[in-house]
Amino acid sequence: MNAAIALAVAFFSLLVPACFIPCDSNSDCNRGEACNVGTGKCEIQTDAGNPMAAYTGATPVVTFTMPLDGTVGVPPQSTLSIVFSTPMNALSLTSQTFVVVAPDGGAMEGTRVADPVLPIWTFTPVFSYANQQPTTVTITTGATSLVGTALATPYTFTFVSVTQ
8 A cells, every 4th residue: 555545545534533533513513414403423424314325326426635635845756635525436536526737727747546445536647747826626516426426516725735
């Protein structure tokens, strides 16, 4: 397992306990979670109270990225990681659904991989990210869950690479 995937897995494992943090309102919870006022705990949002909805049609959302949005100082050959709220369809992972755009507006070449077990997609660039220039990443609504449910809206984040 490469270091970027190991890091994403470590962060993902940190997100799971966050589903059980105390709450009084939805503003106490993480993105993709809702406050269950009956239990006073944040829980992953599901459709119609069905705890299996995340696997049967709930709209997937991006819950974590590595690097984080707005990060400055990303090493120039870093693997990007995207964590989703639900298992994703690996066949929907393409250069049109996981778009990495260089500062000049051109699409970056790289290898896109869907983790076979965890809801994580990664991108490893063929060439280094531009030094001290923003790189923009977008996951489009063409990305779908295992049961074919698409992201409701595109998810975009930006980071800046800095040569060490």
